[in-house]
Amino acid sequence: MGTYTSLYVNDFDLAISKSAVIPEIMTVFVESDRRSLWRRTSDCEVVDGPSGDDDIERAVEYVTTGEKAIQRLDVMGFTLERCRREYDEIRNEAIQGLRDAVAEDGLASDGSDNFYAKEIEKYERLTFDEYAAAFKSVLERKLQWYDLTSEQRATLHATTSYILSDQHDDWHNFGFMCRDIRSFLRMALSVSAPDAILRQDVSGLVSAGWVRAEDPIRDDAVRLLVERYPENAPRIVLTEGSSDAEILKISLAVLFPHLVGYYTFFDFHGSKAAGGATQLISVVKAFAAAGVANRVIAVLDNDTAAHEARRALRDVLLPENIAIVHYPPRDWLREYPTLGPSGDVSLDVNSKAASIELYLGRDVLTVGGNLCPVQWAGYSQAMRAYQGEVVDKPGVIERWRAKANRCLEERTSIVPAYWADIRAVWEQIMAAFPA
Known part of the structure; x- marks a missing residue:
C-alpha cells in the first residue's frame, strides 16, 4: 500500500x-x-x-x-509556445490515426452512430485554446470529477467533461496532450490567477x-x-572572461534569485583558461565536438573584437543545444562619450565597444558628473571598425560590486533604472533558445 x-x-x-x-x-x-x-x-x-x-x-x-x-x-525550455506545439502535434497524430483506422476498416467517417466519427469530432474540437479555456474554468471553480454528482456531470460542457473524466493515469488526470508533465504544468500556470x-x-x-x-x-x-535529460541539468553560461562570469552570476542573484541554480558558469579561475572572444569561440567549438548534452549559452561582448571572432563560426554547424548571443544593443549607447584621434565626441558604441562594463548602470559609470568615456584602440580590417574599451574598467567594476552587495543585503535598495541594462543582458540569455 x-x-x-x-x-x-x-x-x-x-x-x-x-x-x-x-x-x-x-x-x-x-x-x-x-x-x-x-x-x-x-x-x-x-x-x-x-x-x-x-x-x-x-x-x-x-x-x-x-x-x-x-x-x-521557460528557462528549462517549457515555454507556452512549446506546450502549444506539442499539444497540437499529439492531437493531429490522434486525428490522423483515427482516419487511418477508418480507411483501413472501410468505414464511413461520418454518422452519429459511428465511434470513429465521434472520436474525430472530439479531437477536432479539442484545440489548445479550447482546452486551456475549459481548464481555466476547472481551476476557478475547483472542479474534480469525484466531487460531482451524476446530474452535475451530465450538465458539464463537453470539453470540461473530457478534462474531468480522465482520472485513470496519475498526472494525466486531465487529459492534456503532452510528452512531459512540465508542459501540462506550464499550460495550467498560464491560465491560473496572477498570484x-x-x-x-x-x-x-x-x-x-x-x-x-x-x-x-x-x-x-x-x-x-x-543524466538522461538536458532540460533537467543547469544551463552552462560561457563568457569571455572571469569578470563577465562573476558579474552575471551576482546579477542573477540580485535580479532573478529564484533562478540561481538553473545556470552554471564556466570556471575560468579553476580551469586557468585564457579569456577573450577568440578563446571563447574555441571553447564553443570544443563543447560542440565533445557532444556536451547540456544547453550551452556563449555570451559575447557587443564589440568589434567579439563580432570579428564570431566569424570563425560561419562554416561551423553547431548543435541545437549550443547558442551564441551578444550583449544587446542599448539606445542610450548610441551617443556615448568617446576618446580618439578626432578628440572627445559622442558616438554609437553598440557593436564596437559595448563590453559588460557598459551594462552595469549609469550610476557606476558616472564619475564627477560625467560618464567614463570609451577609449578607441585598434582597427579591425575585417570588420572595418575600431575596437573600444571603457576607461577605468577596474573602478567601474568595483563600484558595481559595492552596489550589488548592498542590493543583496537589502533588496529595497535596488533601483530598477540602474539595473535595466544588465537585466536586458539576462533577458537575452534567457531567450537564447527558440521556443
Missing part, C-alpha cells in the same frame, strides 16, 4: 503520485523553497507545534509562486517513512533526471 503526494495550484489538486514525488515536477522547485510546519490534518490549519493531539501532523512542502515557476519552466501559489506537499512521504524530513527531496529527485 503506497502513500500519495500531491501538487497544488493554490488549493486545487493538480497532480498526484504514489510513494514518491514526480521528478520532473521537482525541477520547478529549489531546496530553499522547502518549508516545514505543523498543521491540523482535518482542515490543514497551521498551528504552532505538536500538542499531543492526533489531529496534528508535521507538514513538509515545497512552495513557490506561479510567476517564479513559469520563469523556471497563484504552487505547492508540492510531501508530508505523506515523510510520515510514511519513504523519505526523511531533512532529506534534500528536490535535489535527490532532480539528480535522477540529470
Whole structure:
C-alpha cells in the first residue's frame, strides 16, 4: 500500500503520485523553497507545534509562486509556445490515426452512430485554446470529477467533461496532450490567477517513512533526471572572461534569485583558461565536438573584437543545444562619450565597444558628473571598425560590486533604472533558445 503526494495550484489538486514525488515536477522547485510546519490534518490549519493531539501532523512542502515557476519552466525550455506545439502535434497524430483506422476498416467517417466519427469530432474540437479555456474554468471553480454528482456531470460542457473524466493515469488526470508533465504544468500556470501559489506537499512521504524530513527531496529527485535529460541539468553560461562570469552570476542573484541554480558558469579561475572572444569561440567549438548534452549559452561582448571572432563560426554547424548571443544593443549607447584621434565626441558604441562594463548602470559609470568615456584602440580590417574599451574598467567594476552587495543585503535598495541594462543582458540569455 503506497502513500500519495500531491501538487497544488493554490488549493486545487493538480497532480498526484504514489510513494514518491514526480521528478520532473521537482525541477520547478529549489531546496530553499522547502518549508516545514505543523498543521491540523482535518482542515490543514497551521498551528504552532505538536500538542499531543492526533489531529496534528508535521507538514513538509515545497512552495513557490506561479510567476517564479513559469520563469523556471521557460528557462528549462517549457515555454507556452512549446506546450502549444506539442499539444497540437499529439492531437493531429490522434486525428490522423483515427482516419487511418477508418480507411483501413472501410468505414464511413461520418454518422452519429459511428465511434470513429465521434472520436474525430472530439479531437477536432479539442484545440489548445479550447482546452486551456475549459481548464481555466476547472481551476476557478475547483472542479474534480469525484466531487460531482451524476446530474452535475451530465450538465458539464463537453470539453470540461473530457478534462474531468480522465482520472485513470496519475498526472494525466486531465487529459492534456503532452510528452512531459512540465508542459501540462506550464499550460495550467498560464491560465491560473496572477498570484497563484504552487505547492508540492510531501508530508505523506515523510510520515510514511519513504523519505526523511531533512532529506534534500528536490535535489535527490532532480539528480535522477540529470543524466538522461538536458532540460533537467543547469544551463552552462560561457563568457569571455572571469569578470563577465562573476558579474552575471551576482546579477542573477540580485535580479532573478529564484533562478540561481538553473545556470552554471564556466570556471575560468579553476580551469586557468585564457579569456577573450577568440578563446571563447574555441571553447564553443570544443563543447560542440565533445557532444556536451547540456544547453550551452556563449555570451559575447557587443564589440568589434567579439563580432570579428564570431566569424570563425560561419562554416561551423553547431548543435541545437549550443547558442551564441551578444550583449544587446542599448539606445542610450548610441551617443556615448568617446576618446580618439578626432578628440572627445559622442558616438554609437553598440557593436564596437559595448563590453559588460557598459551594462552595469549609469550610476557606476558616472564619475564627477560625467560618464567614463570609451577609449578607441585598434582597427579591425575585417570588420572595418575600431575596437573600444571603457576607461577605468577596474573602478567601474568595483563600484558595481559595492552596489550589488548592498542590493543583496537589502533588496529595497535596488533601483530598477540602474539595473535595466544588465537585466536586458539576462533577458537575452534567457531567450537564447527558440521556443
